Amino acid sequence: MRDLIADALKGHGADYVEVRIEESEHTGVAYRGRELDSLSRTSGLGGSVRAAVNGGWGFASFNSLEGLKSNVDLAVRQARLVGRDKTQLAAVEPVVDKVCPEIVKDPRSVSLSQKKRLVEEYTDVVYSLGDKIQTSVVNYRDTSSRLYYANTDGAFIDTQSIYVTGAIQAVARNNGDIQPNASSFSSTRDFGIFENRHDDVRRMAQAAVDMLSAQHVESGTYTVIVDPQLAGIFAHEAFGHLSEADDYAENPHLRELMTLGRKFGGKHLNIIDGADIPGSGGSIKYDQEGVPKTPTYLIREGELVGRLHSRESAVKMGETPTGNARAINYNHPPIVRMTNTYITPADATLEDMLSDVEDGLYVVDSMGGETSGEMFTFSAREAFKIRNGKIAERVRGVNLTGNVFVTLENIDAIGNDITWPKRGGGCGKGGQAPLPVGFAGPHFRIRNCVVGGK
Amino acid sequence: MINEILEKAKLISDEAEVLGVEGEQFPVQFENNKLKTALSRSVKGYALRIIKDGKIGFSSTTKPDAANELVEFALETAEFGQQASFEFPGMPDKLPSVKVMDPNVAAISVERLVEIGQEILDAIRCAEPDAQVAIGLGKSQGMQRLINTRGLDVSYQASDYSVGASIEIIRGTDMLQIWEDVESRSLVDSSKLAASVIEKARIGREIVPIDAGTMPVIFTPKGFAGTLALPITLAFNGKEVLQGATPVSDKVGQRMFDERLSIYDDGTIDFSIGSQPYDDEGLLVGRMPLIEKGVVSNFIYDLDSAAKAGKQSTANGKRGLGSLPGPGYNSIVIEPGDTSLEDMIKGIKYGLLIDQTMGSWTGNIRSGQISGNVHYGIKIENGELVGRVKDVMIACNVFEALNNIQTMENQSHWQGNLHAPHILFSALNVAS
Numbered sequence: 050m051r052d053l054i055a056d057a058l059k060g061h062g063a064d065y066v067e068v069r070i071e072e073s074e075h076t077g078v079a080y081r082g083r084e085l086d087s088l089s090r091t092s093g094l095g096g097s098v099r100a101a102v103n104g105g106w107g108f109a110s111f112n113s114l115e116g117l118k119s120n121v122d123l124a125v126r127q128a129r130l131v132g133r134d135k136t137q138l139a140a141v142e143p144v145v146d147k148v149c150p151e152i153v154k155d156p157r158s159v160s161l162s163q164k165k166r167l168v169e170e171y172t173d174v175v176y177s178l179g180d181k182i183q184t185s186v187v188n189y190r191d192t193s194s195r196l197y198y199a200n201t202d203g204a205f206i207d208t209q210s211i212y213v214t215g216a217i218q219a220v221a222r223n224n225g226d227i228q229p230n231a232s233s234f235s236s237t238r239d240f241g242i243f244e245n246r247h248d249d250v251r252r253m254a255q256a257a258v259d260m261l262s263a264q265h266v267e268s269g270t271y272t273v274i275v276d277p278q279l280a281g282i283f284a285h286e287a288f289g290h291l292s293e294a295d296d297y298a299e300n301p302h303l304r305e306l307m308t309l310g311r312k313f314g315g316k317h318l319n320i321i322d323g324a325d326i327p328g329s330g331g332s333i334k335y336d337q338e339g340v341p342k343t344p345t346y347l348i349r350e351g352e353l354v355g356r357l358h359s360r361e362s363a364v365k366m367g368e369t370p371t372g373n374a375r376a377i378n379y380n381h382p383p384i385v386r387m388t389n390t391y392i393t394p395a396d397a398t399l400e401d402m403l404s405d406v407e408d409g410l411y412v413v414d415s416m417g418g419e420t421s422g423e424m425f426t427f428s429a430r431e432a433f434k435i436r437n438g439k440i441a442e443r444v445r446g447v448n449l450t451g452n453v454f455v456t457l458e459n460i461d462a463i464g465n466d467i468t469w470p471k472r473g474g475g476c477g478k479g480g481q482a483p484l485p486v487g488f489a490g491p492h493f494r495i496r497n498c499v500v501g502g503k
Numbered sequence: 504m505i506n507e508i509l510e511k512a513k514l515i516s517d518e519a520e521v522l523g524v525e526g527e528q529f530p531v532q533f534e535n536n537k538l539k540t541a542l543s544r545s546v547k548g549y550a551l552r553i554i555k556d557g558k559i560g561f562s563s564t565t566k567p568d569a570a571n572e573l574v575e576f577a578l579e580t581a582e583f584g585q586q587a588s589f590e591f592p593g594m595p596d597k598l599p600s601v602k603v604m605d606p607n608v609a610a611i612s613v614e615r616l617v618e619i620g621q622e623i624l625d626a627i628r629c630a631e632p633d634a635q636v637a638i639g640l641g642k643s644q645g646m647q648r649l650i651n652t653r654g655l656d657v658s659y660q661a662s663d664y665s666v667g668a669s670i671e672i673i674r675g676t677d678m679l680q681i682w683e684d685v686e687s688r689s690l691v692d693s694s695k696l697a698a699s700v701i702e703k704a705r706i707g708r709e710i711v712p713i714d715a716g717t718m719p720v721i722f723t724p725k726g727f728a729g730t731l732a733l734p735i736t737l738a739f740n741g742k743e744v745l746q747g748a749t750p751v752s753d754k755v756g757q758r759m760f761d762e763r764l765s766i767y768d769d770g771t772i773d774f775s776i777g778s779q780p781y782d783d784e785g786l787l788v789g790r791m792p793l794i795e796k797g798v799v800s801n802f803i804y805d806l807d808s809a810a811k812a813g814k815q816s817t818a819n820g821k822r823g824l825g826s827l828p829g830p831g832y833n834s835i836v837i838e839p840g841d842t843s844l845e846d847m848i849k850g851i852k853y854g855l856l857i858d859q860t861m862g863s864w865t866g867n868i869r870s871g872q873i874s875g876n877v878h879y880g881i882k883i884e885n886g887e888l889v890g891r892v893k894d895v896m897i898a899c900n901v902f903e904a905l906n907n908i909q910t911m912e913n914q915s916h917w918q919g920n921l922h923a924p925h926i927l928f929s930a931l932n933v934a935s
Contacts (some may be wrong), residue, residue, distance in 0.1 A: 085585035088584050090562050111545045112567065113547065229748075300635050424678075426861050499934065502874065
């Protein structure tokens with residue numbers, strides 16, 4: 050493969066060219082209600098060439114490796130059409146490496162019938178909760194892939210990977226009232242993440258049933274304590290996206306807004322991207338520009354201290370590449386994305402945080418979130434009222450929103466616990482979704498948080 | 504290759520169907536006021552669905568020359584596959600007439616796309632020198648062929664053309680973001696795009712406070728597409744209906760919505776991106792009411808969900824290369840009402856016009872509840888658009904809201920595959 054790519058790159062005539070070739074296989078099993086909905090095995094082969102000429106980028110993707118050279122020429126032609134400036138890429142030592150996953154249990158070693166059996170078992174668990182369960186959706190999917198990456202600086206990286214992911218949804222119903230709940234999982238090294246989830250599924254489905262009799266939260270402003278699962282999504286949505294520097298270099302206003310040293314929160318607030326968590330979706334050794342991923346402090350002691358870079362954004366800002374140029378597959382050029390993003394633990398206990406809240410909300414995990422940079426929003430998967438310092442009755446329909454420049458300042462207590470939930474799903478940006486990422490954090494408390502509800 | 508796959512599949516199965524897709528896309532991207540990337544994507548792949556001993560097997564590949572592997576994978580999955588409750592269709596008895604291929608799209612050069620993008624960029628920058636502008640343009644054409652062992656052999660070519668512009672204007676810590684796009688199977692006019700973005704930037708320049716509470720709210724067609732459409736499309740999907748997990752599943756023939764509301768699924772509109780001559784299972788695509796005069800009328804089905812529901816497929820079988828077909832929409836057409844947008848706004852003493860929201864899809868959309876941040880919303884006071892609201896959430900139940908419509912605009916506008924008028928809801932909950 051290395052020779053094939055090297056041959057295709059001869060005489061390319063561009064400032065820079067990189068080539069990706071990716072082979073993959075997927076297995077999927079899905080149940081909808083009591084019935085098997087789909088069972089599939091699919092395979093893929095494809096590649097792409099990205100070229101830079103005079104600061105412009107050209108990109109060509111394809112499914113046939115024949116004519117790799119002509120795709121190099123096409124990408125270079127496209128780049129030449131665009132380039133009117135100067136190509137700038139941060140210098141990095143070209144890496145030659147072979148990356149293999151440290152597999153605990155390989156999904157390829159598990160039979161299709163065994164995968165199907167687990168999907169059936171989780172379906173049964175959901176239905177075991179009685180006649181309030183209207184339906185369930187159980188999805189399982191595994192992918193194994195091999196990605197060859199090479200660039201004209203001399204990098205050649207051969208990466209093998211696996212990914213096991215899925216989601217289990219329970220839908221409870223009481224006449225016209227329909228209440229879903231869901232949990233998801235993912236691992237980059239272990240089929241085991243899909244095994245022994247029965248208790249987790251039972252809790253999730255029971256919560257869907259319980260929510261039927263819960264009140265919808267009144268919209269308004271609350272003191273909110275978020276659990277570690279939601280804390281990670283908060284780190285990702287509320288701040289992480291704003292630290293992606295692909296927009297900065299040529300956006301003077303954003304650059305000014307995000308000047309290093311700007312105070313975002315209290316001394317207790319630290320946000321980091323790049324934790325090396327075994328099995329977590331964002332645990333990558335190299336990004337898709339061949340740059341080693343390095344842990345990056347975004348906020349240290351409440352101050353903005355860093356951001357996430359590609360080679361291009363780094364050099365334009367006079368900073369160091371962080372290994373955050375990622376692509377979901379060969380069909381897309383890499384863009385600046387997060388890896389594993391988290392808030393570091395501080396010193397409060399959950400009891401401390403609860404103790405002086407007379408009327409507030411305790412929110413657990415999320416069904417998803419979205420951000421525009423400044424504003425962010427996400428729904429709580431489950432929520433409870435806090436009354437007189439105690440977690441009280443369940444409420445539902447909780448959707449949190451905020452403004453990053455205000456809300457981080459409003460975090461007045463950060464817990465001493467942290468967990469890395471290996472959830473499924475992933476991140477979407479620029480038409481590329483879902484990209485596996487990880488997120489984590491401790492419990493923390495936000496004052497004056499806007500909640501949309503009834 | 505496609506015939507070879509079917510021949511091989513025949514040998515090991517009772518029934519088989521092969522889909523072949525081939526296409527090329529040419530997107531061009533401007534970022535931060537500059538031309539940045541020109542892309543080319545060439546896609547080719549096959550999907551095989553078989554029925555063996557009454558069970559379904561499925562595989563797909565983008566590998567060239569992988570017919571044997573494709574058949575082997577399909578056979579492996581058929582052993583554990585779901586019961587086939589339907590038969591593949593034969594050749595349709597009529598020819599479709601809908602137009603989905605515009606040779607002008609194939610003919611337009613990437614250089615011309617760049618020029619069109621540059622014109623939009625220049626126009627916006629001239630009016631809003633502080634704006635950071637991103638523009639995406641794209642053209643694509645593709646061919647799809649579907650054959651099966653019951654004699655079906657249908658194919659068609661389709662084109663797609665899109666132009667989108669988004670801007671960001673930062674003042675202090677305020678980020679004003681606006682986007683607009685047009686998409687069609689023909690070379691649609693994008694000359695109004697810049698003017699629309701500029702006008703929205705002008706109205707949105709000033710931030711105004713708004714009192715939380717219940718008020719009249721207008722959703723633009725874009726606001727409808729991004730906020731209210733998802734619960735509706737989920738609720739009328741036959742596959743969800745089968746599970747009884749949608750509020751309309753047992754309401755066919757009942758009036759649930761305002762009687763001025765009629766919504767159609769329509770695959771027969773020339774050059775709409777929602778149109779295709781045959782669905783992805785080979786059936787002729789038509790036009791069908793989902794809601795007629797407020798009454799729940801029909802749900803959309805593919806072959807599998809229709810058979811399970813004891814019905815006929817509504818020719819809404821849609822699929823990507825890597826997945827089995829499922830019910831999917833063509834164009835969604837909401838019949839217009841009788842009020843001009845101008846009069847609609849004039850009639851509001853204190854209310855809100857919503858064009859963009861964020862995160863509304865993260866709530867309990869199955870039940871119709873949406874709760875999202877108002878990303879671009881304009882306050883209306885005494886019949887005038889007075890400025891942009893901020894840090895505001897909108898929450899409602901879509902199905903209840905559609906039964907509390909005050910007025911609907913007298914014309915519809917395209918937003919992707921949605922053709923809808925502006926709709927004024929009498930009372931929605933706005934939190935701040």
